[in-house]
Every structure is written in structure tokens, then in C-alpha cells.
Amino acid sequence: MSQAAEERRKQIMSQLFDKKHLTVKELAASMRVSGATVRRDLKALADEEQVLLVHGGATLPRQGDFSFRAKQLRAVEEKKVIGRLAARLLTDGDQVFLDAGTTCSEMVPHLKRMQDVTILTNSARLALQLNTPGLKVLLIGGEYRPDRMDTVGPMAMSALNQVRGYVAFLGADGLSMDFGPSASDVASAHLHRLVVENARQTVLLVDRGKFGGASLFQIVDWSRISKVVTDREPDGPWMRFFEDQHIEVIFSEPADN
Numbered sequence: 001m002s003q004a005a006e007e008r009r010k011q012i013m014s015q016l017f018d019k020k021h022l023t024v025k026e027l028a029a030s031m032r033v034s035g036a037t038v039r040r041d042l043k044a045l046a047d048e049e050q051v052l053l054v055h056g057g058a059t060l061p062r063q064g065d066f067s068f069r070a071k072q073l074r075a076v077e078e079k080k081v082i083g084r085l086a087a088r089l090l091t092d093g094d095q096v097f098l099d100a101g102t103t104c105s106e107m108v109p110h111l112k113r114m115q116d117v118t119i120l121t122n123s124a125r126l127a128l129q130l131n132t133p134g135l136k137v138l139l140i141g142g143e144y145r146p147d148r149m150d151t152v153g154p155m156a157m158s159a160l161n162q163v164r165g166y167v168a169f170l171g172a173d174g175l176s177m178d179f180g181p182s183a184s185d186v187a188s189a190h191l192h193r194l195v196v197e198n199a200r201q202t203v204l205l206v207d208r209g210k211f212g213g214a215s216l217f218q219i220v221d222w223s224r225i226s227k228v229v230t231d232r233e234p235d236g237p238w239m240r241f242f243e244d245q246h247i248e249v250i251f252s253e254p255a256d257n
Contacts, residue, residue: 008033009041010076013050016060017209023057078207078231081252083107086169086205086229089250092116094167097195098126099188100150101171103205111135120166122156122191125149138163143187152187160194168199172206176214177241180221181206189217196220203227211238222247 011031015022027038042058045051051058083106090096092115098104100123108129111117115134121127122140130137142156170192172181181204183189196202196219204225211234227248233239234249242249 005041005044008037009045009050012038012041012045012058014076016051016058021054021057021059026057078209079103079106081231082205082207082229084110085250085252086203087111089167089203089227089229090114090117094118095120095165097121097166097168097170097199098123099168099170099192099195100126100148101205103171103207104169105129107169118166120163122151123149124151145187150188152191156191157194160191160198164198165200166198168195168202170195170202170204170219172204172210172215172219174213174215175206175210176212177222177238179214179218181219181225182215183217183219184215186217189219192219196224201226203229205229207231208234211235 008031012022012027015027015030024035024038024042027042028035031038042051042053046053046058049061052061079102082103086104087107087110090111095118097120098107100121104123105126108126111119111130112132112135116136117134118136118138119126119130120138120140121130122142124139124144127137127139140151140156140159142151142159143153144151170181173184174182176182183192202220202225204227206228208231211230222245225245225247227250228242229250231252233251234242239249
């Protein structure tokens, strides 16, 4: 695939995450390409299960059906900012848990520069990416999900019950003041709940698009969250809420970008 095609498909996914449904005509106009080019791109994305083709255009799958690749294409720059800010919370010698989500994956380039850091994860993808001197990676076993390259289920939870004292870095599919951070699939929600219970501190990594919309399964309530790292300052009601919950909020200042 050419670089131009890759860039077009990223633009398509970015627009779809904003608008949920787009026609071929709308995409062709916004990207200044032909309808035939857009249809080829949509067909390729549909073959990768990133989009669903509908009459005259495309839409997104249900939230729980998003693949890792589709999530990678959402809020790309925001996640890079969050990954950089989150990595700044670590020092050499730390022990951490990283979840299998796309936001935690943006911490990887920064972690590779560190020394004597132990990383616990249920992500085979992260384990491969973090194979570098100075880092010790403990990969949690369990039921393997090839589409996400992660492990879940009773065996994974049994392994997690044998460790304590780490700092947990977790993403979420949605945030609600009354429901807490939430996930779109029950297996991830159950695993992350146990991760938080056994952690000495939990840091939530979420981009601006996650605020105000709950997903189906609660992970934990807000009392278990120590810090929230996001790409820009949340609005007033959320900042007041976090202050009331004694949760530190870390976000990007203009000079950080």
C-alpha cells in the first residue's frame, strides 16, 4: 500500500470516528479525490474489518467490535501526547502494569529509554515491542484473543492474583461521573478490575473523546483511581469532579505539544 493510500485511510477513519457515517461523495469532496478512489479505500478498510459498508458509503462497527487497528486510527495524536505524559510518571526501577489498549502502547517508545523497569502486561503485542535491554517483561498467560493480541479469562486472573505493588496504567472505552471508567467487553472489564485491586496506584489514560460516555461494563469506581492522564484540560464540571474525588489530572499544556 502506498503512503498516500495509508494517509487517506487514516483520514477516513478519523472522519468516521467524528461523524459515525459518511457517504462516498462526502469523503471524495473532503479529500479531493475521485469516488472510485474512495470506494477502493472503503473496500480495503472493510476487508480489515475497520468499517462496515452501507449503501453509498460506510459506517463504524459497534463499539465492542472495534479491532486494535481501528482503535489505533482513532485520536492518534492525542494518544501520543498521553503516552508521553504517562511515561514521565515512571522512573528507573519501577514495576508497572500496562494494559493491551492502544493508548498504553504509546508509552512504549519512551519506556525503551529506561533501565531496570519491570513491566507486567496481558498484551503479546506490547511484550514484543518492549523486548529491549533494561526492561523486564512479564507476560500474563490465559485465553488468547488473536484480534487483540491479549490474554483474558480465569488463568490470566489467577496469574494476576500472584502479584502486588505495581502501578497500573489502564485505558478505558468510556468515562461517566456516576459509573466510573468502563469497557466495551466484559472480559477486559473483569481483568482490569482485578489489576486495580492488586495495584498500589492506578493511572487512567484517556483522550478527550472518552469523557461523558459510559460503555457497557464498569471497570471500577472512581475511588480506586489515583491519576487521570489526558491530552488536554477537561472542562469545568469534570475538573471539579476530579477535585472532589481527590484525583490528580495530568494534561498537555501548549508548550508540551
